[in-house]
Amino acid sequence: MSLSPPRALALTLSVALATSTSAPAASGAWEGQTYNANAPGLESNPLKGFVPFGAATNNVPYSMEWYYLPLNSLMTGGNSSSGTYSYNWAGLDSAMAAAASRGNQIVFRIYLDYPSQAVATPQFLINEGLPMRSYSDYGNSSSKAPDWNNGNLIKALESFIGALGQHIDGDARVAYVTAGLYGYWGEWHTYPQDSDTSDGKPNWEMSQANKDRLLARYKSAFTRTHVLVRDPLASSTYKNDFGYHDDSFAYETLPGVSWHFWPKMQSAGLTENWRRRPMGGEQRPEMQSTMWNSWPNPVEYYYGTPTENEETAIKTTHATWLLNNWMFNNALSSTQRNNALRAQKLLGYELFVSSVRLPNPTTSTQLSVDINLENRGVAPFYYDWKLEFIVLNASNTVVKTLGTTQVNLPGIQPGSAASTKSFSAAHGLSAGTGYKLLMRVVNPLSNGKPVSFANAKQGQDRGGWLTLGSFDVTM
Structure with a gap:
């Protein structure tokens, strides 16, 4: 009726x-x-909870879906001299429509460099002379990293962010946008090619000034839909204008190590930022298949480091959503399902x-x-x-x-x-x-x-x- x-x-x-x-x-x-x-219905409340990559294959409830999108599929041409660019939104529109057909909103990230995937930097920038760098870290043999401080690249990314905001800001099919674009997986880092060159690796990091150019464009382009950034922005003018996502959640999250996520939030003065801006991230992938075997999640060691308590991590960071693809695409025992849904209800509002x-x-x-x-x-x-x-x-x-x-x-x-x-x-x-x-x-x-x-x-x-x-x- x-x-x-x-x-x-x-x-x-x-x-x-x-x-x-x-x-x-x-x-x-x-x-x-x-x-x-x-x-x-608490386990499937919108805008919160655990998130699968696209549609789930089992019957665990969820309300959001995650999508990775290569930039060159959306930014299809351009001329840096004239500052004119062309776009094709079909891939993004398809993701929004598919999720909406299942009653879900999307969270997504656009990338230029995804280790082991094809190069995602728009070809017109490469043709214009954008330097591209090969690397073997993270098992990569196919992707390449662009020169993150190249003037044509920064100009193109600013234009893209503006066009993206014009296309989707305030769209009911979008829950959250992760800033993406820069760094490996769009995670705003180039480790181990970073400022610590004592390991013999070069420094490929984007300058803070260029990061701020991208953030300024995100701020102006998105006035209704929340945007989240991976790295706590201690020195950025725009650090209070965005949410944050921890992509190694409950493994490198809690205090005890200075470079863990929450200590970096503390150093940046962002521990109350969650009151206005959402917190998200990804459950550390190595944890996902075993973490629901008991409550609280069992302490396991990966690379010599113990996992952290999930409940403590959620309550400390005030996380609203987390990628946790394994639980949506594998058979769960009753114990695993109950523990997963218990954690799911802890997230968000x-x-x-x-x-x-x-x-x-x-x-x-x-x-x-x-x-x-x-x-x-x-x-x-x-x-x-x-x-x-x-x-x-x-x-x-x-x-x-x-x-x-x-x-x-x-x-x-x-x-x-x-x-x-x-x-x-x-x-x-x-x-x-x-x-x-x-x-x-x-x-x-x-x-x-x-x-x-x-x-x-x-x-x-x-x-x-x-x-x-x-x-x-x-x-």
């Missing part, structure tokens, strides 16, 4: 702090709600309506509701999606769509007191008893996964919706 908008609608919204007391529904007093850590105030309206007064809304997760909900309200009758049939409103979901921070969100609308309902008011967060992806609340009444009367309470309408 489609939910048509009301003919007359008036909305009001206020934000305040309130305390709740338990009282009968529709009495006009606050009614406490029951928390449920296993409410239906967890919204909970702790109390509701729902007075009985008359046929001539507006229907009003106040909710105390908490975030019991480790990170905010990073996009300001709308709340929508509907009314069911005693037979659980939708009889009224009351409309939507925005409540600043990113502002509901983990660990903070509940925020009171108030909604009222002209309802046009007939006098009667047993009406129910339901609420949901509207996923702008038309068939996107619903946002589930950690409430006992989540999905109680309608899938994907939270029942707030019952009320009567009097004359």
